[in-house]
Amino acid sequence: MTAQPAMKDLNVSTLVTPTTGVIADVAPELSGMLRVLTCGSVDDGKSTLIGRLLWDATDLFDDQRATLERGRRVDGGHPDFSLLMDGLVAEREQGITIDIAWRYFDTKTRRFVVIDSPGHEQYTRNMASGASHADVAIMLIDARHGIKVQTRRHAAILDLVGLKRVVLAVNKMDLVDWSESRFRQIEHDFRTLMWRFGFREAVAIPVAAVSGDNVAERSKHMAWYTGPSLLEHLEEIPSRGTEPVGAFRMPVQTVLRDSRADFRGLAGTISSGTVRVGDTVVDPVSRRSAKVQRIATMDRDYQEAVQGQAVAIQLDTDLDVSRGSVLAAPEAAPVVARTIEARFVWLSEIPFDKRGSYLVRTATDLVPVTNIEIKSLLDLDSLAVHPATACKVNDIAIANVALGRATAIDRFVEAQETGSFMLVDAISGATIAGGTVTSASPDIQQQDNVFVLTRAMLARGLSSDIANTPEGEAEFRRRANEVALLLRSAGVAVEVESLPDYVI
Amino acid sequence: MTVEISHLDLLEAESIHIFREAAAQFRKPVLLYSIGKDSTVLLHLARKAFWPGKLPFPILHVNTTWKFKEMIAFRDHWVKEFDLDLIEMTNHEAIAKGVNPYDYSPSIYTDIMKTVPLKAGLDQHGFDGAFGGARRDEEASRAKERVFSFRAEGHRWDPRRQRPEMWRLLNGRLGAGETARIFPLSNWTERDIWRYILREKLDVVPLYMAAERPTIERNGQILMYDDNRFPLKPGETPVMRSIRFRTLGCWPLTAAVESNAVTIEEVVAETLGARNSERSGRLIDHDQVGAMEKKKQEGYF
Numbered sequence: 001m002t003a004q005p006a007m008k009d010l011n012v013s014t015l016v017t018p019t020t021g022v023i024a025d026v027a028p029e030l031s032g033m034l035r036v037l038t039c040g041s042v043d044d045g046k047s048t049l050i051g052r053l054l055w056d057a058t059d060l061f062d063d064q065r066a067t068l069e070r071g072r073r074v075d076g077g078h079p080d081f082s083l084l085m086d087g088l089v090a091e092r093e094q095g096i097t098i099d100i101a102w103r104y105f106d107t108k109t110r111r112f113v114v115i116d117s118p119g120h121e122q123y124t125r126n127m128a129s130g131a132s133h134a135d136v137a138i139m140l141i142d143a144r145h146g147i148k149v150q151t152r153r154h155a156a157i158l159d160l161v162g163l164k165r166v167v168l169a170v171n172k173m174d175l176v177d178w179s180e181s182r183f184r185q186i187e188h189d190f191r192t193l194m195w196r197f198g199f200r201e202a203v204a205i206p207v208a209a210v211s212g213d214n215v216a217e218r219s220k221h222m223a224w225y226t227g228p229s230l231l232e233h234l235e236e237i238p239s240r241g242t243e244p245v246g247a248f249r250m251p252v253q254t255v256l257r258d259s260r261a262d263f264r265g266l267a268g269t270i271s272s273g274t275v276r277v278g279d280t281v282v283d284p285v286s287r288r289s290a291k292v293q294r295i296a297t298m299d300r301d302y303q304e305a306v307q308g309q310a311v312a313i314q315l316d317t318d319l320d321v322s323r324g325s326v327l328a329a330p331e332a333a334p335v336v337a338r339t340i341e342a343r344f345v346w347l348s349e350i351p352f353d354k355r356g357s358y359l360v361r362t363a364t365d366l367v368p369v370t371n372i373e374i375k376s377l378l379d380l381d382s383l384a385v386h387p388a389t390a391c392k393v394n395d396i397a398i399a400n401v402a403l404g405r406a407t408a409i410d411r412f413v414e415a416q417e418t419g420s421f422m423l424v425d426a427i428s429g430a431t432i433a434g435g436t437v438t439s440a441s442p443d444i445q446q447q448d449n450v451f452v453l454t455r456a457m458l459a460r461g462l463s464s465d466i467a468n469t470p471e472g473e474a475e476f477r478r479r480a481n482e483v484a485l486l487l488r489s490a491g492v493a494v495e496v497e498s499l500p501d502y503v504i
Numbered sequence: 505m506t507v508e509i510s511h512l513d514l515l516e517a518e519s520i521h522i523f524r525e526a527a528a529q530f531r532k533p534v535l536l537y538s539i540g541k542d543s544t545v546l547l548h549l550a551r552k553a554f555w556p557g558k559l560p561f562p563i564l565h566v567n568t569t570w571k572f573k574e575m576i577a578f579r580d581h582w583v584k585e586f587d588l589d590l591i592e593m594t595n596h597e598a599i600a601k602g603v604n605p606y607d608y609s610p611s612i613y614t615d616i617m618k619t620v621p622l623k624a625g626l627d628q629h630g631f632d633g634a635f636g637g638a639r640r641d642e643e644a645s646r647a648k649e650r651v652f653s654f655r656a657e658g659h660r661w662d663p664r665r666q667r668p669e670m671w672r673l674l675n676g677r678l679g680a681g682e683t684a685r686i687f688p689l690s691n692w693t694e695r696d697i698w699r700y701i702l703r704e705k706l707d708v709v710p711l712y713m714a715a716e717r718p719t720i721e722r723n724g725q726i727l728m729y730d731d732n733r734f735p736l737k738p739g740e741t742p743v744m745r746s747i748r749f750r751t752l753g754c755w756p757l758t759a760a761v762e763s764n765a766v767t768i769e770e771v772v773a774e775t776l777g778a779r780n781s782e783r784s785g786r787l788i789d790h791d792q793v794g795a796m797e798k799k800k801q802e803g804y805f
């Protein structure tokens with residue numbers, strides 16, 4: 001295939017986009033963002049609720065409104081608002097949600113991101129994906145049916161991913177004659193879940209999604225309810241963390257270079273805390289530290305950068321740091337972990353296999369797993385934890401995970417981004433489970449007959465072509481991981497020797 | 505201390521993070537460049553992600569040969585300016601057989617002229633991850649897509665088997681025969697794109713701004729007469745109108761809107777007040793219900 005016949009070059013001056021310089025009035029930047037999740041059991045009206053909210057409160061495009069008006073009708077002769085969310089052909093045909101839908105709308109000062117999740121148990125993995133991105137969850141309950149197992153499962157997942165701010169929406173109030181006693185009953189039942197999972201500020205609102213009662217506008221059918229509509233309530237909730245919390249962490253994604261300017265920047269997104277030029281930072285695994293010389297971006301340098309910013313940090317001495325390391329505040333560094341205790345939700349249809357090859361994906365590291373020991377599962381009826389050794393799809397488990405080499409990790413309650421992980425199937429690449437670290441330890445779990453894959457063994461043949469650079473080290477680790485996985489799938493318990501100690 | 509971070513700053517940081525993750529995790533990524541406003545933002549963010557280094561991957565443009573002339577000129581200008589490594593793919597066999605947007609339905613034309621050469625390009629070069637500028641707010645099936653979106657052999661998308669994606673963690677490990685699409689602009693809206701273009705003072709193809717251009721009106725849609733391959737029906741003559749485009753594609757398949765917005769601010773002001781979604785100007789999306797999803801299952805980007 002060849003280039004297309006040359007066309008006369010446009011005069012470059014015509015490429016300069018004309019502006020008149022009144023941008024701020026036309027398109028002010030919004031000062032905040034709030035991500036809202038819907039969840040709850042199947043058919044409780046999640047998609048209808050969000051569809052109705054978009055219909056009433058946002059400037060939906062005319063062609064989208066027209067399409068909905070032409071489509072099928074539901075109770076009360078209203079358009080089927082769920083069609084605004086359920087965009088897959090299979091979803092429309094079956095009238096259910098399969099995967100999460102993302103929708104966006106703006107109020108005067110803020111961006112709302114709405115994530116509509118499926119209630120069906122089979123698609124719990126998709127709900128878990130959505131939940132981990134949300135700041136607040138709207139938990140729906142059908143007024144006729146009350147709390148179901150799936151309601152409890154979703155509540156447990158909210159707790160797992162660290163989502164504590166929940167709004168209870170008791171839906172389909174039209175089908176229970178707008179009954180206050182029914183609403184109070186469900187509100188009361190929900191308290192058990194609130195206490196169990198420590199949800200904060202859990203406000204309860206009676207709604208009817210199809211008719212829009214208490215969705216954007218206050219309902220005329222429930223004089224006994226004097227609280228805000230759902231939208232009014234959401235507008236009161238503060239935006240997502242603009243306050244840097246916790247000690248400084250930056251998982252290193254890649255190393256950027258400019259040979260002309262003698263620049264070597266460790267690139268990443270600051271995952272917690274604040275960093276300033278002149279601060280000492282440490283790489284916990286090598287235990288070496290250095291001072292921040294420059295915080296650089298393409299636009300400008302910063303004296304200080306905070307959580308959420310994507311930057312490149314240049315240090316005053318060249319640490320052997322590459323992808324997978326976490327730069328941290330030395331006084332409160334992450335654990336250099338060989339064993340973690342974790343809570344996770346099993347997302348794969350293939351159950352946990354003691355002999356399976358798994359990898360742990362942390363913020364930027366990928367570490368082979370030498371052993372997983374399931375300790376207990378959450379019982380969704382009693383909400384109690386029972387001892388267990390097996391684990392299958394949609395289970396919420398507590399387990400010990402032994403890592404094939406040391407990596408920097410936090411407890412989730414201390415630093416969410418460096419304290420969460422995904423379990424990956426080494427062969428298919430699939431994401432198997434998503435979890436949070438409850439404790440991390442540098443101790444190596446005792447195991448019989450463990451084969452130790454040493455650096456010397458690998459350096460001799462398989463990795464003899466690798467240069468002694470940070471990138472080389474990353475490639476060395478990658479190969480070591482792969483060899484460990486192959487051995488493991490052949491039934492050999494294996495461990496990868498750690499980096500040599502750099503303590504001087 | 506409370507730090508005010510605007511929503512555009514949050515979106516920018518998220519996109520840069522995605523670029524860096526993907527570049528580190530995939531063996532041989534490529535950036536799909538379509539010259540429009542989304543591609544312009546995508547390219548700008550990629551440059552920020554890897555500054556001061558060069559882009560660590562090439563860009564790929566699928567040229568149907570029915571693109572607006574100004575688009576190609578714009579592309580070539582920036583490829584030179586940023587020292588980009590451009591790969592162009594065109595289905596020359598189909599052109600030789602006479603495939604064109606007039607005698608073929610939009611969906612068949614799109615498949616032959618866009619999807620086929622795109623897949624060929626990815627396969628020939630062995631790219632295992634391809635960045636695209638798709639946004640979730642564009643269309644109902646896009647609203648369901650992950651940031652790392654996996655394709656089975658033959659580039660097929662199976663919307664029922666998407667990988668879970670939790671927190672900021674991105675898992676790009678591929679199974680046998682799999683490749684990935686990567687969407688750094690997933691959470692951007694059309695308005696954000698314009699706001700960002702203004703803020704960063706980016707140049708866009710002049711077709712986004714209104715000007716007097718030769719047009720033909722058909723079935724209530726205004727089309728631009730870009731060259732004499734446009735088969736005029738009896739009685740049709742090009743009429744000069746002040747028009748601009750909300751999205752850019754192949755000129756026979758992209759409808760214009762009448763507008764007097766000649767500066768980018770005026771375009772943004774009009775966009776903020778727009779009553780129809782941007783894709784309403786794309787003739788291919790009107791073909792059938794679930795059209796986009798179907799195309800994607802067949803390997804469309």
Ligand SMILES: Nc1nc2c(ncn2[C@@H]2O[C@H](COP(=O)(O)OP(=O)(O)OP(=O)(O)O)[C@@H](O)[C@H]2O)c(=O)[nH]1
Nearest residue numbers: 042043044045046047048096097119172208209210
């Ligand atoms: N009468 C009445 N019907 C409702 C109300 N809200 C939703 N429905 C109906 O309940 C059914 C399920 O609604 P959906 O919005 O699809 O429910 P969902 O929770 O999104 O379902 P999944 O996503 O599949 O879990 C539809 O037939 C709706 O029309 C309501 O307030 N009143």
Ligand SMILES: [Mg+2]
Nearest residue numbers: 046047096097
């Ligand atoms: Mg739904």
